[in-house]
Amino acid sequence: MRTPVSGLARWVCGWAPALGLVTPASARPMGVSALVRARDEEAWIEPSLRSLEGFADEIVLVDNGSSDSTVERARALVGRLGLEVRIDSAPGLDHTALSNRVLELARFRWLIRWDADCVAHTAGPNALRELRRRLLELPPWRHVCIHPAAVEVAGDLFHRVPEIAVRYDAHVVTYSPALRYETAVTRAGGRPIAIEFLRLPRYYAIERWPTPAIFHVNVKPARRMLLRHFWLEWWAERPAMSLQEYALQRARKEWGAANLDDAAATFTARYCRRLVPFDPAPYGGYPALLAPALAERRFHVLYADGAIVGRSDVGPRA
Structure with missing residues (x-):
């Protein structure tokens, strides 16, 4: 499990690379590696990867x-972006093993954990490349973990969950041989859930980037939403059945669902009923790369x- 470390302790330990006690961040060439784990993200993978140009x-x-x-769709971008794209496959790994x-x-030197459903501003004061400028300002030997703001839309591009509009669970971090993703099991709603976290050594400074x-x-898609809903519990419980079988078993018990499609439709309707309208104005509007999806309105x-x-998952209103 993670052990809380005070800000003072991190500040003191943060000098360890400068004193030669641990490998400095500058041991690797300056640059940013985008770490992308993907599974069934065809709707967003292209604008997501294009967002990383210039950063x-x-x-x-x-x-x-x-x-x-x-x-x-990802392979179609190889050689067309202004950065190298390397693609590998690991269908048998669990979430944490995949991250590692x-x-x-x-x-x-710098690593950004980039989900395949993230899309960024590429121009203007909110452009992702502004974060790169911040990285260049930091001492090259120093180890830092930066949590950038991430605006979340949910259900469709015009709504969000009511609890929070901006999250800070993404991270941009300097590489260290000691970095490792781990899994912790906790409880939520009376059931165990598995949570992945990045274990940071004490010599990392931590800050936020609010832009x-x-x-x-x-x-x-509705079925993806359903499976995602039950995934953390399935991962924690590790039952002798697939995620699809587990989700259907739970949906039958909780909602009387007849099959996965019925369960997906029921869950999606329940999920969307609690959403609130999303206003993009405080966040610089929508990223330009979302323009085709905004016009299409598939969801x-x-x-x-x-x-x-x-x-509706079938396209724009008539």
Whole structure:
């Protein structure tokens, strides 16, 4: 488990690289490796990877067994972006092992954990490249973990969850041989859930970058939403059944679902009913790379008598 470390302790330990006690960040060439884990993200993979132009020096993408066109769409960008794109496959790894696999393949000093459903501003004061300027300002020997702001939309591009609009769970971190992703099991709602975390040595300084450059697009097909809902519990419990079987078993018990499609439709409607409208204005508007999806409106929340009643996954309103 993680052990809390005070700010003073981190400040003191932060001088260890300068004193030669640990490997400095400057042991690796200056640059940014984008660590991308992907599985069935065909809707967002192209704008997600394009967002990294001007910020990252390489994209290291490891696919976790996609059944859609995620890998093909990513491969189509190889040689077309202004940075190197390397693609690997690891369908049998669990979430934490997958993260460590991507970590091991990275080559540059700075690592950004980049989800395949993240899309960033590429121009203007909120552009992701402004974060790169911040990285260049830091002492080259120093180990730092920066948590950038991530604006989240959910259900469709025009709504969000009511609890929070901006998250800080993403991270940009200097490489150290001691970095490692680990899994912790905790409880939520009376059931065990598995949580992945990055274990940071004490010599890392921690800070936030509040500029809203990144949008986390939590907009998935209905079945993906259903499986994601039960995934942390399935991972923690490790039952002798697939995630699909586990999700259907739970959905039958909790909602009386007849099959996975029925369960997915039920869950998506329940999830969307609690959403609130999203205003992009405080965050510099939508990233330009989302323009095609905004026009297409493949996913859109449905209203009746002023209240959300569900979501359509088949395209724009007639």
